[in-house]
Amino acid sequence: MAATVTLADTIAWAQPFLNWANLAIGTNNEPAMSAANLVLQTIEGPPFVWPWNRAKTTFQTIADTQDYAVNVANYGFLETASIQMVANITSVTGNGTTAIFQASNNFSNGQALDIIFPCNVYIQGCTTSSLNGWQTMTAATSTTFTINFTTVVTETESGATALAGKIMPLELKWGALSEATELGRPQFISTQLSNESGTAFTFRLLPVPDTTYQVNLNYQMSPTLFTGTGQLWDIPDQLEYIQLFLPVPDVRLFRRSACGSLSPTGGRRFAQPSRWARGDGSKPVPWKLVATNGSRD
Numbered sequence: 424m425a426a427t428v429t430l431a432d433t434i435a436w437a438q439p440f441l442n443w444a445n446l447a448i449g450t451n452n453e454p455a456m457s458a459a460n461l462v463l464q465t466i467e468g469p470p471f472v473w474p475w476n477r478a479k480t481t482f483q484t485i486a487d488t489q490d491y492a493v494n495v496a497n498y499g500f501l502e503t504a505s506i507q508m509v510a511n512i513t514s515v516t517g518n519g520t521t522a523i524f525q526a527s528n529n530f531s532n533g534q535a536l537d538i539i540f541p542c543n544v545y546i547q548g549c550t551t552s553s554l555n556g557w558q559t560m561t562a563a564t565s566t567t568f569t570i571n572f573t574t575v576v577t578e579t580e581s582g583a584t585a586l587a588g589k590i591m592p593l594e595l596k597w598g599a600l601s602e603a604t605e606l607g608r609p610q611f612i613s614t615q616l617s618n619e620s621g622t623a624f625t626f627r628l629l630p631v632p633d634t635t636y637q638v639n640l641n642y643q644m645s646p647t648l649f650t651g652t653g654q655l656w657d658i659p660d661q662l663e664y665i666q667l668f669l670p671v672p673d674v675r676l677f678r679r680s681a682c683g684s685l686s687p688t689g690g691r692r693f694a695q696p697s698r699w700a701r702g703d704g705s706k707p708v709p710w711k712l713v714a715t716n717g718s719r720d
Contacts, residue, residue, distance in 0.1 A: 486634050
């Protein structure tokens with residue numbers, strides 16, 4: 424899904440509807456710049472979710488630790504989350520029949536997550552590529568696990584992991600979660616804290632993790648705000664109608680005064696795109712602006 428429409432293209436489209444007003448006449452291309460950013464933030468903010476605006480990241484839990492600081496530069500809001508048991512691999516030794524991985528883990532106690540031997544394990548990040556991918560795990564202790572493997576190999580690892588057992592969904596809490604001490608498999612997650620720049624976040628789990636899990640986050644990305652009219656809309660071209668419907672009501676709040684500058688429409692407050700519908704609940708329909716005097720504009 425390509426995105427090739429710039430803010431300048433949208434301004435050019437809107438001008439004939441506005442008596443060819445100069446919509447970027449003010450400092451820093453105002454009011455077009457703020458109008459466009461308002462539109463973009465509305466489209467890509469909650470509660471709207473878009474497949475082209477979705478990203479994912481992960482972090483690992485530590486036993487008896489409830490809060491986790493994660494840096495995500497483009498994080499907007501959390502959409503779904505899940506957990507799976509994970510082990511961090513430090514080394515591996517293969518004798519041509521099996522391979523033994525040195526990795527602190529809780530696989531041997533993972534019956535609640537369907538870890539019953541033999542079982543599948545997903546390995547990633549090993550130096551020898553044939554070790555990576557889905558393998559059959561035949562046994563595990565608290566510090567090692569074993570797979571069937573027909574290659575002789577001895578190597579140390581850095582950043583390699585193994586995932587095993589069910590992937591269990593987490594229920595999202597839009598508000599805060601309370602502090603807790605009860606240990607167990609987490610069932611709830613919240614975005615507990617955020618810094619002002621919107622790049623550092625603290626996620627809280629409940630119950631407090633009892634072992635090491637990988638937490639998988641699917642989130643909607645925050646909008647990349649306009650800083651110039653040559654910048655692309657962060658929206659696929661086939662959905663261009665979304666940003667074209669929204670800017671027109673915004674810029675129509677202005678009209679040219681006798682001196683050629685832009686001034687607010689006389690006698691009206693700034694209206695907002697306050698009424699919208701999603702049709703059958705999944706497909707957005709054109710936005711409708713209602714003027715503050717109750718008439719449809």
